Amino acid sequence: MPSRAPELLGTEAPRLFTPPQRDLTPQTSAGFTFIDFAEDVLGLTLLPWQKWLAVHALELRDDGRFRFRTVLVLVARQNGKSTFLQALLLWRMWADRIPMALIAAQSLEKAEEVWAGAVEMAQGSPELAAEMLEPILAAGKKELRTTFGSRCKVQTANRKGGRSLSADLILLDELREHHTWDAWAALTKTTMARKNPQTWATTNAGDDLSIVLNDLRETGLRQIEDPATDFAIFEWSGADDCDLDDRQAWAQANPSLGRTIAEESIAAAKTTDPEWVFRTEVLCQRVNLAAVSPLPRWPHVREPGSTAPVGAPTGFAVDVSWDRSRAWIGAAVRLPDGRTHLEAVASDEGTEWVLPRLRELCERWSPVAVGLQASGAPASTLLGELEEFLDVPVAAIGGADLARACGSMFDAVANGTVRHPGQEPIDSAARHASIRPLSDAWVFDRKRSPVDIAGLMAEAMALWVLSTIKPKPKRTAPRRIR
Ligand SMILES: Nc1ncnc2c1ncn2[C@@H]1O[C@H](COP(=O)(O)OP(=O)(O)OP(=O)(O)O)[C@@H](O)[C@H]1O
Ligand SMILES: [Mg+2]
Incomplete structure (x- = not known):
């Protein structure tokens, strides 16, 4: 029989991450209950990397609060970032009954997409559907509401985002698109008076214009070994300067590879994408656009x-x-x-x-x-x-x-x-x-x-x-x- 290259499976653990402070068990991480909630209530089996992320990002302190106030997750395109955020949102609303969650993205349309996915997920679960009030669908005012008073609003990511609101959970999808600090500053302020808030930012790698992502990533990496840090970074990416053909790098940047992402799709992207597109979207590497400018001189x-x-x-x-x-x-x-x-x-x-x-x-x-x-x-x-x-x-x-x-x-x-x-x-x-x-x-x-x-x-x-x-x-x- 002709020999076939062994099937490539995405790497479960990120290449770069803030290490836990102790053994992660159901007593020291809320990730385990989230995984069960996704499976039993939402009917969603999280992928191995999503489970890994849940357990590590939801590490608890001795007082039962989350260790991390801010969680930055970098994963290549199409690996399941938005799906993870949607499940996380429903878990915090239903299991913790948080009063207010905000979803924001650079465009209202993108944020509404994530929100709509969460609404659909909730409607698909008989348990959650029974406790859902009719969602507010008016343009720019979308809101998911429960019978017990937990709400999730969609916000435009601008300097007015979240003004006058107080939020327990903020979900920022596609952080690479934030070209100014306005939205980050306005939205994260809404958590200041909350007891156990978390801000989650998910994204694939940025470019020179992604100033918020680039700065936060640097902060995360600088503090990565600091036991006192409340800022976590989890990055699935190919190592800097890796070869475009390096299949191990494909697996490191695409943890869903071999599960929801086929290796052939990555191979096809490699032949059609310009190098910088492949590096940012598939290898999740920040590319210096100036260095790949079509007019370098x-x-x-x-x-x-x-x-x-x-x-x-x-x-x-x-x-x-x-x-x-x-x-x-x-x-x-x-x-x-x-x-x-x-x-x-x-x-x-x-x-x-x-x-x-x-x-x-x-x-x-x-x-x-x-x-x-x-x-x-x-x-x-x-x-x-x-x-x-x-x-x-x-x-x-x-x-x-x-x-x-x-x-x-x-x-x-x-x-x-x-x-x-x-x-x-x-x-x-x-x-x-x-x-x-x-x-x-x-x-x-x-x-x-x-x-x-x-x-x-x-x-x-x-x-x-x-x-x-x-x-x-x-x-x-x-x-x-x-
Ligand atoms: N746990 C899971 N089990 C099965 N399928 C999943 C899971 N998580 C995500 N998916 C599927 O993978 C695909 C990509 O998911 P999603 O849109 O969440 O990825 P993404 O990383 O946000 O993509 P993009 O970078 O394009 O925004 C979707 O079809 C989604 O349904
Ligand atoms: Mg997405």
């Missing part, structure tokens, strides 16, 4: 304060952010030294301003053309309007040309044949833009980039316009025939 082409000479050959392009919240006009202007000056010459909310502003700019700069993506892009809706009302040619850019535009931008930055005045949103886009494959080439990916990259796209397309579109010969006045 961007800082070298920044020339703060530089301006474009009016009257030189110019290309324009328009792009719109993925969520349509903002539009950008990019310019590429040929310099006397042969290089090209790139700049975002206009940007504002919405798209209504684009046509009138372009008309003004075209009058002053006389670009060879205004480019924009022809179809399948947020800006394509502007195509008809621009073609009808602009006095300069409009270049509708197709997929292959977009790949050429992005490739030319990469080459131009790498070779130093462009310069840029340095504009914060464009610098940030150049640092953080994601890319996606398009046939044998790649293009910048608006949707998967962690910041708005439409300004950068507009510049790349403007560069393409300038290098591709031939200027129309100037119209000369018709000769009068006598």
Whole structure:
């Protein structure tokens, strides 16, 4: 018989964790009763790593209170973080009858998803369903209520989150999405007057923008051996710099591997994901986005304060952010030294301003053309309007040309044949833009980039316009025939 690679099973214990202070037994950890509750009341058998987490994170002090006030859990995508939080919530509501729990995520929609999962779980249990009041379903006011007065509300993660509330349990899913401290500060304050509060934050690894996660993770690791710490970290992840093919690292970062996650799914992700996506989402490793920027030499082409000479050959392009919240006009202007000056010459909310502003700019700069993506892009809706009302040619850019535009931008930055005045949103886009494959080439990916990259796209397309579109010969006045 052909030999098969042994089946890979996720690692039960995390790679990095705050060790317990004593042997964990049903007397020293409430995790055991939680596991039984999940199984007997919710009909949910926790996965081995979820049981391990329950036992360790719910360690008790001598006085019966939780040892940890804050629990930070890092696990790769799709391993069962949200499910764990939902079961934990119902256990604290029904077994401990806590008066108030809050669920928050960076977007209300995400928090409501976790909440809805918990409601569904409760409705699926005859015991809990019998003690549930009708959930409040109004948008932004969702609430799960019990007959005995325990409640769970959904909160937006902003600086007003939880204001005027006092909470015993806070569940923050996807902490990596918190780009400011506002929500963390507002929500954790709500536990200050409670006797035995816990804040749980679950997430997969963050990037440079995940400032709350990065800071808390550092704190957790610094205090990891401190017996007095009330801050716990449990991290399932691949070791730093491990090989992408390292199957042991796959198992360390994906404790549900071989149970609810198939090894083939990870192997497939490895072939399709860009390296930084695979590292953050599958290996649960923080990736320094600057190091994997598709334009690593961007800082070298920044020339703060530089301006474009009016009257030189110019290309324009328009792009719109993925969520349509903002539009950008990019310019590429040929310099006397042969290089090209790139700049975002206009940007504002919405798209209504684009046509009138372009008309003004075209009058002053006389670009060879205004480019924009022809179809399948947020800006394509502007195509008809621009073609009808602009006095300069409009270049509708197709997929292959977009790949050429992005490739030319990469080459131009790498070779130093462009310069840029340095504009914060464009610098940030150049640092953080994601890319996606398009046939044998790649293009910048608006949707998967962690910041708005439409300004950068507009510049790349403007560069393409300038290098591709031939200027129309100037119209000369018709000769009068006598
Ligand atoms: N104990 C369990 N037993 C069986 N299936 C489970 C268990 N825990 C989670 N799952 C299943 O695993 C899948 C992923 O779970 P969940 O959405 O909780 O993961 P996640 O880590 O929050 O994912 P994401 O990173 O995408 O938010 C779901 O289909 C869920 O039902
Ligand atoms: Mg989740």
